[in-house]
Amino acid sequence: MIFTEHYDSPLGGILLAADEIGLTGLWLDGQKYFGGHLPAECRTQETPILTEARRWLDIYFTGREQDFLPPLHPVGSVFRQAVWKILLQIPYGKTTTYGEIARQLAAQQGLERMSAQAVGGAVGHNEISIIIPCHRVVGTNGSLTGYAGGIDKKIKLLELEHTDMSRFFVPKKGTARK
Known part of the structure; x- marks a missing residue:
């Protein structure tokens, strides 16, 4: 199952997506290839992985370097x-x-x-x-x-x-x- 959540950033809206392993997507609204690997059925729901991604973004957008990464699960060759x-x-x-x-x-x-x-x-x-x-x-x-x-x-x-x-x-x- 893929879980999604919206994040409001200084650059505009961001869509976050994660599975049980890690973050699978982070797209700026209107971005090319927006939601490229999202299945038709996603659930909008907060998960620990999405919470970590939001925390990472909160720190990032203050202009500070983070000392952690949220769990990642990129899909690709x-x-x-x-x-x-x-x-x-x-x-x-x-x-x-x-x-x-x-x-x-x-x-x-x-x-x-x-x-x-x-x-x-x-x-x-x-x-x-x-x-x-x-x-x-x-x-x-x-x-x-x-x-x-x-x-x-x-x-x-x-x-x-x-x-x-x-x-x-x-x-x-x-x-x-x-």
Whole structure:
């Protein structure tokens, strides 16, 4: 059985979903792939896992780093699971690139290289956004590419974490950075 609960965040509504093992989904209202793996029959009910997820979000939205994770149970292929595991290792307030994740996966699997585009697909299909921090992944040139919740929300999440955003905003030719 999947249990759901709504959470009101500074970014708008969030739908949380969990089974008996862990959190299976965290979607911002209107997010791409919203509720992708939700079965037709879900029960709106508070559970200990959903309570932990809400507690995690309460701390997160105060701009503080947490020292715990709620139980997680993401649903996806072995490849996606490997990418999501790497996402969980990105430190609070830091970013990495799709290419860096691809290189790390290739090294783990003993491969010469891995497709950054394939990594991008796995990152984009992360159904436990924010907690599995896909918003911390940027383009190779530091561009704020892709976020299923919207680039505006990605920026707000990175700002909330006090991420140094200066590398993301390259001045136009003939202008100086402030």
